[in-house]
Amino acid sequence: MGAVDKGKLDSKVADDLLMDTSVVQLMENPKVASAITRLKDDPGSFAQMCADDPELGDLFSQLKEKMDKTEGDRAAAEKDAPPVRKPSLTDDDAPPLQDATAASSEQARAEGGACFAREDYAGAVRHYERCAALTPRDPPAWTNLAVSLLRLGQAAAALEAAQKAVALEPRFAKGWLRQGEAQAELGKGADAIASFEAGLLRAEGSARLSNPNPTPSLPHARP
Helix, strand or coil, X not given: CCCCCCCCCCHHHHHCHHHCHHHHHHHHCHHHHHHHHHHHHCHHHHHHHHHHCHHHHHHHHXXXXXXXXXXXXXXXXXXXXXXXXXCCCCCCCCCCHHHHHHHHHHHHHHHHHHHHHCCCHHHHHHHHHHHHHHCCCCHHHHHHHHHHHHXXXXXXXXXXXXXXXHHHCCCCHHHHHHHHHHHHHCCCHHHHXXXXXXXXXXXXXXXXXXXXCCCCCCCCCCC
16 A cells, blocks of 8 residues: 555555445445434444344444455455565665665565464554554555554554544545544544545545446345
8 A cells, every 4th residue: 555646546445445346335225324324413323223123234244244354355465465675785876765665664564464464463563563654654554553453452542543544645545444443442433433434435436436437236125
């Protein structure tokens, strides 16, 4: 996940969860949309709504499964990525500081992904913290750190990391997703819903840009 282009979302985000059209379709399901509207006024009603409507609970379960699978796929891809070769230097060469920093950041990112894939979240946090320190203006560096902190149960620290990603690039959809997850863990239901909606809007916009002629979605089985 590199720096975000000023005219559109980073191209790597297009392959991520929030670019998955099936996820967008789930979020557009009338039951889910209605639940989100209700949760704005009554954040504590989620469990009761799912108990009253098992289909709604199943829809949210599908969303969670897609989140977990996509997270694992991304971590596995980073783990399997070829190592970044550091530039060789001769006695007459000046050290390419920017390139060295980028190489170190990518290495830290890859090592963090490898730790995340084997569920060593403490190790992932250490590597992602180094990645964020090396490239502090790269929003994905902060969202990677945020999700690892979430897996460790450190929601407050995860929220701070996600907020840095959002502040750096408000169009970066995953920043809003991680912010919402952290807010939900902290019991800030209304704030979490607002963050999820902000991320969805950005994901939908990016999906339309990447696929200007999408295939119409199938009608839902129930209204």
